[in-house]
Amino acid sequence: ETGVTQSPTHLIKTRGQQVTLRCSSQSGHNTVSWYQQALGQGPQFIFQYYREEENGRGNFPPRFSGLQFPNYSSELNVNALELDDSALYLCASSLGDLTENGYTFGSGTRLTVV
């Protein structure tokens, strides 16, 4: 079992709704990070979880929240969706001390808010 898997691949939501995105870490990885990538931009760090605890957070409002489970899979929850939340959401996993292999990214979830 290799790689990071994200679900769903595409999603359309209405402004004001809530959404949950899911990520399965690469086997053996205990750290998961979430990013938001707008079209034509670099990924923006949302937060990182290490062994089920949040250990870093970017400049995102509290309506962006997350969880990491004992099997190191993770969820990203976004409440009260806004049009500007439309983006590609990327999940990445790693070992706690980053190795030469860097972060392993999933293929992302494309969220469209209408």
Added chain:
Amino acid sequence: SQQGEEDPQALSIQEGENATMNCSYKTSINNLQWYRQNSGRGLVHLILIRSNEREKHSGRLRVTLDTSKKSSSLLITASRAADTASYFCATDAHTGGFKTIFGAGTRLFVKA
């Protein structure tokens, strides 16, 4: 903005030529990484250089790091059409909590 800066924003070269991309960052770092992204999908890790290293090679890739100037460069030698992609640098920093900061990216187009 939290993001680092990369230049050029876009680069178009002929197959066989070398491509050089530069990255600048703002905070103290533990390491700097380079990633490639095709067609807005997941990022693929290319190379990681630690803050105590100055140069690293991997196949056709050469990365340099100058921590005094807070900058890095990625050189792709003998480019191929398959190298067409967006390239991002990323830095891990532990100041004010852990963060990974990505640059805005360089869009590389290699013409066959």
